[in-house]
Amino acid sequence: MIHAGILAIDIGDATFGAPDFFFAIIAIVSVVAALKMVATNNVVHSALYLLVVLSAVAGLYIMLGAEFVAATQVLVYIGAIMVLLLFGVMLTRTRIGEETDLNHDQRWIGGLISTAMFAVMGYALWDQFGSEALPAERVIKPNRSPTQYSATTSCHSRPSRYSCWLP
Amino acid sequence: MLLNQFLFLAALLFCIGVYGVLTRKNAVLVLMSIELILNAVNINLVAFGAYNSDVAGQVFALFLIAVAAAEVGVGLAIVLLMYRNRQSINVADADALRG
Numbered sequence: 001m002i003h004a005g006i007l008a009i010d011i012g013d014a015t016f017g018a019p020d021f022f023f024a025i026i027a028i029v030s031v032v033a034a035l036k037m038v039a040t041n042n043v044v045h046s047a048l049y050l051l052v053v054l055s056a057v058a059g060l061y062i063m064l065g066a067e068f069v070a071a072t073q074v075l076v077y078i079g080a081i082m083v084l085l086l087f088g089v090m091l092t093r094t095r096i097g098e099e100t101d102l103n104h105d106q107r108w109i110g111g112l113i114s115t116a117m118f119a120v121m122g123y124a125l126w127d128q129f130g131s132e133a134l135p136a137e138r139v140i141k142p143n144r145s146p147t148q149y150s151a152t153t154s155c156h157s158r159p160s161r162y163s164c165w166l167p
Numbered sequence: 168m169l170l171n172q173f174l175f176l177a178a179l180l181f182c183i184g185v186y187g188v189l190t191r192k193n194a195v196l197v198l199m200s201i202e203l204i205l206n207a208v209n210i211n212l213v214a215f216g217a218y219n220s221d222v223a224g225q226v227f228a229l230f231l232i233a234v235a236a237a238e239v240g241v242g243l244a245i246v247l248l249m250y251r252n253r254q255s256i257n258v259a260d261a262d263a264l265r266g
Contacts, residue, residue: 019168020168020172023168023172027172027176030176030180031176031179031180031183034179034180034183034184034203035183037183037187037199037200037203038183038184038186038187038190038191038200043193043195043196046196046199047199050199050202050203053180053203053206054202054206057180057206057209057210060173060176060210060213061210061213061228063168064173064213064214064216064217065217066213066216066217066224066225066228068225068229069209069213069225069228069229069232072229072232073209073232076232076233076235076236077202077206077232077235080236081202081235081236081239084239084240084243085195085198085199085202085239085243087243088195088198088243088246088247089195091247091250092194092195092246092247092250092256093250094193094195094256101192102191102192102193102196103190103191103192104189104190104191104192104259107190109189110185110186110189110190111186111190113185113186113189114182114183114185114186114189115182117181117182117185118178118179118182121178121181121182122175122178125171125174125175125178126171129169129170129171129174130171131169131171132169132170132171132218133168133169133170134168134169134170134214134217134218135217135218135220138217
């Protein structure tokens with residue numbers, strides 16, 4: 001496991017450690033590849049840019065301590081779904097190479113809507129999870145019984161005037 | 168690491184995917200953008216699982232990967248039938264239900 005101590009750079013009161021460095025690389029790669037995916041004029045290039053995004057997301061899962069999900073991402077998305085999409089490109093006889101007519105004319109409406117969505121989501125996230133830190137150790141709490149996941153157990157700790165969904 | 172940096176990256180990827188769905192004409196490219204959206208949701212699930220030190224987020228992420236694989240299978244079957252019947256996979260051409 002990578003500890004934040006190595007490669008740590010102090011910027012004011014915030015610490016920019018090695019995990020943040022790797023996260024920055026993954027974030028830049030995935031966002032640039034996603035933007036090129038929705039902007040390129042070549043269908044096969046778009047599929048390959050999607051491949052880059054999916055690989056970067058698999059790296060993100062490893063950073064979050066979810067190695068099994070990362071392995072499944074590589075197997076299912078990169079192994080199966082990409083092949084399926086490239087078969088779709090092939091079977092619909094899409095032109096291999098540059099195309100001029102892949103986007104709608106009213107592209108700016110899509111840009112406006114997605115920018116507004118990002119503004120609203122970004123404000124909500126900043127407002128709600130401003131400086132919540134992830135736990136330093138990626139461990140799963142071991143002492144959880146299955147009943148703690150059910151909807152009924154949390155009801156019993158509430159005052160009785162709140163009704164439970166389940167008896 | 169902050170929780171917010173993962174959530175912001177997921178929101179950004181989600182919005183790029185929405186832009187792709189809204190602007191692309193080619194149905195295969197629309198399906199690719201939908202995959203991008205589902206991946207952004209998956210990042211959120213795994214990040215909240217790590218935040219709560221709970222394995223439930225990863226379990227939901229695995230279910231979502233399976234659902235996304237089934238979705239792209241069904242979607243590509245629809246696209247291929249549309250191509251066979253209309254010789255076109257422009258999503259604007261699929262307007263048989265328009266009143």
